[in-house]
Amino acid sequence: MDTKQILQYARSWVLEAGEDIRANINEPLQIDTKSTPDDLVTQMDQQTEKFFADKIRNQFPDHRIFSEEGMGDDISDLEGVVWIVDPIDGTMNFVHQQRNFAISIGVYEDGTGKIGLIYDVMNDVLYSAVKGEGAYKNGNRLPQLSTTEPLKRSIFSLNTTWLLEENTLVEASGIRELVKSLRSTRSYGSAALEFAFLAEGVLDGYVTMSLMPWDIAAGKVLVEEVGGVVTTGDNRSLSMMDRTSVCAARGNIHGETVENYINLKK
Ligand code: 2AM
Ligand code: CA
Ligand code: CA
Numbered sequence: 001m002d003t004k005q006i007l008q009y010a011r012s013w014v015l016e017a018g019e020d021i022r023a024n025i026n027e028p029l030q031i032d033t034k035s036t037p038d039d040l041v042t043q044m045d046q047q048t049e050k051f052f053a054d055k056i057r058n059q060f061p062d063h064r065i066f067s068e069e070g071m072g073d074d075i076s077d078l079e080g081v082v083w084i085v086d087p088i089d090g091t092m093n094f095v096h097q098q099r100n101f102a103i104s105i106g107v108y109e110d111g112t113g114k115i116g117l118i119y120d121v122m123n124d125v126l127y128s129a130v131k132g133e134g135a136y137k138n139g140n141r142l143p144q145l146s147t148t149e150p151l152k153r154s155i156f157s158l159n160t161t162w163l164l165e166e167n168t169l170v171e172a173s174g175i176r177e178l179v180k181s182l183r184s185t186r187s188y189g190s191a192a193l194e195f196a197f198l199a200e201g202v203l204d205g206y207v208t209m210s211l212m213p214w215d216i217a218a219g220k221v222l223v224e225e226v227g228g229v230v231t232t233g234d235n236r237s238l239s240m241m242d243r244t245s246v247c248a249a250r251g252n253i254h255g256e257t258v259e260n261y262i263n264l265k266k
């Protein structure tokens, strides 16, 4: 694939979609729910996904689209070029806060992540990475992550739905031990931004249950380009087809972290 050309189109579409979201940020939202009353979707999620699907299909008719809100293709493998799209990652933040959400686009070729774009829309900050060519924040190269800072001086982002898990699972997961070992924790509510902040070095790790491929696809490319490691919660490689737990961290603390997560399978 012509990575440079695809990156150029992807970047310009992401910026255009983001500008449209900003321009309409105070317009009334039509808010629907999906699997649960807290699983939200708005017309802006759908409209933005349709924007990408139309652009991709028009420009790259042989590429396929794997996306959250149903405008993509029926995907059961990652052969060829697949755009893995989350039009708004952090819909709850979008609805409640009008900030702290991102557009996330990963472009994969035969299952390998080639391009990752995460756009922090309200701050107009674009994180981008091409496999083998480094990661950037608004065009400025991000340095490699520290390989020496220990867990005790690390900040991890954690999804606090952990606290709702059965006590036995919480105990078995080692999450309490991990939290005790860290300097502190955060929770931003947008998986894509959590990956981007890890790539930027303002977070040192991100551990969560139950993400979908479009939550992860771009972030994995970004984090790996600065020397971070991204696996499932039980240290397997991510499939990018199924719902999965995630442990992403700086290279020197990932192994130690994931060993505290022996029961974090899904
Ligand atoms: P979303 O806003 O695109 O749905 C919130 O902690 C993070 O988890 C967000 O990145 C959110 O993505 C994702 N998320 C929220 N609900 C989810 C669900 N039911 N399944 C998978 N991911 C979800
Ligand atoms: Ca969603
Ligand atoms: Ca998402």
Ligand code: CA
Pocket: 045, 068, 086, 087, 088, 089, 090, 091
């Ligand atoms: Ca979404």
